[in-house]
Amino acid sequence: MTKNDAPKSTNFIHQIIEQDLQQNLNDGKVVTRFPPEPNGYLHIGHAKSICLNFGTALKYGGECNLRFDDTNPEKESQEYIDSIIRDVRWLGFEWAGEVKYTSDYFQQLYDWAVHLIKEGKAYVDHLNAAEMREYRGSLTEAGRNSPYRDRSVDENLSFFEQMKKGELEEGTCSLRLKIDMASPNINLRDPVIYRIRHAHHHQTGNDWCIYPSYDFAHGQSDALEGITHSICTLEFEDHRPLYDWLIENLPVPVVPRQYEFARLNLNYTITSKRKLKQLVDEKHVTNWDDPRMPTISGLRRRGYTPAAIRQFCDMIGVTRSNGTVDMAMLESAIRDDLDANAPRAMCVTRPLKVTLVNYEEGKEEWFELPAHPKDESMGARSVSFGRNLLIEQEDFEEVAPRKWKRLAAGEAVRLRGAYVIRCEEVIKNAEGEIIELKCSYDPATKGANPEGYKANGVIHWVNADRSVPCEVRLYDRLFTEANPEADKDKSFLDFMNPESLVVLADARAEPGLKDQAAETNYQFERLGYFVVDPDSTEEKMVFNRTVTLRDSWAKIQNN
């Protein structure tokens, strides 16, 4: 992407940057970073952060790094790293230089820890986890100093060396900053900056058995990379004094500043990595890329486009106030993109047989229809017409309801791009279900209005003898409650939508849809936007419904 693709919108972070630029801070440079921990897949909330960080760099002619915050090897994996790289790329962003890892800086971080010990600003504490919790105090009570707090520099150096050499068991001790056990900000009560983990690390292997904490690693990594604006979410606000303390007390090359914004909440879904992982692990969805998941890979498989996701992020803005964005906003963004860019096609999802009694048996006509009603550059497609057709079951009622614009017994309707037909006879089976319609067609209505009568409306159709068998997967919101996490007594799992996926195995699409590549978007006219799923085979295409069309008929019916 180029600067022209940068977000047009502005926000409080851009305002800060513009002030910094005016004062020529950081030599007029803007360097940001997107720092995911590789312990899960990226979701729509991350997209907000990605668009902010990369978009800001783009807007101000700066750079944005992709840095994996990999200080907790037990929860991380290469699979997540790969997926994150893939997703950021797919969203359309490019990072500066190589992909970076906090683990790249483990040696420097270690040296800085030694530096702090020598300065008397860090000490090895042999309190165990439970004791440490007790000494820490509470939200309303000050903590107490650890009995190990005043060890000599040499003693601390020696213990830290032992920690590093792997001579100590996990949990026996940790390295802590010596700040203030009585601070009202709990993050300043001698935070742990190194702990022992005899774990294999996905990047550094068995080189280390002590790992820096987030607080110790993050700001220093920012400084090492020359980050000017370190943007994170609101829950890190209380960590900022610690972030600044470390920058001030360490010989870092530059002084980055941390700014916080509100994370994204979207209704009818969840954006907790832990809970998304639970959905996958417990098989409530097929995988991280299940089209119902709010993950980037899920949205991708659902048929969302990078441009739509970026537009959504631009629409919702960046502030410091917590809120919940309406899913309709995301849907609006994808409809907007796909309306302009998706070719049109016809697909009958629940077929009802229509036989044209006055159409010659064995005859076939091919009609050229525009791929897009407004964009001629998208070209044309060919659809086959014949005596045996299929229409949508929903598009027929024996007795037309009020304002009905579809087919009814004895009445006429236009077949999109083809003729006007009239329903002459309704065939039912023994159970009284409608199984076929005998219709007549009006040969004079191809590209012309009928004479002496009016068609009710326009419906879609396919030629039963020349259509592509396909499976259509109708996806809907994953949860039935706007906020599935709100109920204190129930699990979010209790609010899963049983109809979040409805599979229609016997759908039929127009001929041109055969063998289309995965991720190709279409608008199935009158139904919605659909995308080719990678499960498609030569025998059977699979389409996922991305989102329905806006449906004013549904509104009329509900009133």
Added chain:
RNA sequence: AGGGGUAUCGCCAAGCGGUAAGGCAACGGGUUUUGAUCCCGUCAUGCGGAGGUUCGAAUCCUCCUACCCCUGCCA
């Protein structure tokens, strides 16, 4: 009296002392061989509440209220 934040239309969000942008949703109407798109119109005498300062306050001050985050050797 723990600390740190946030409150502007149903939702998101501009506004930065000069008289409430925009988007989403909703509701009317027009065009339409997609009940889509598109177009036109309606939608906060009001900015969490109460006081105060000011010629003038969503913007400044005071008090209050509600909600969010913080007691991992997670990030």
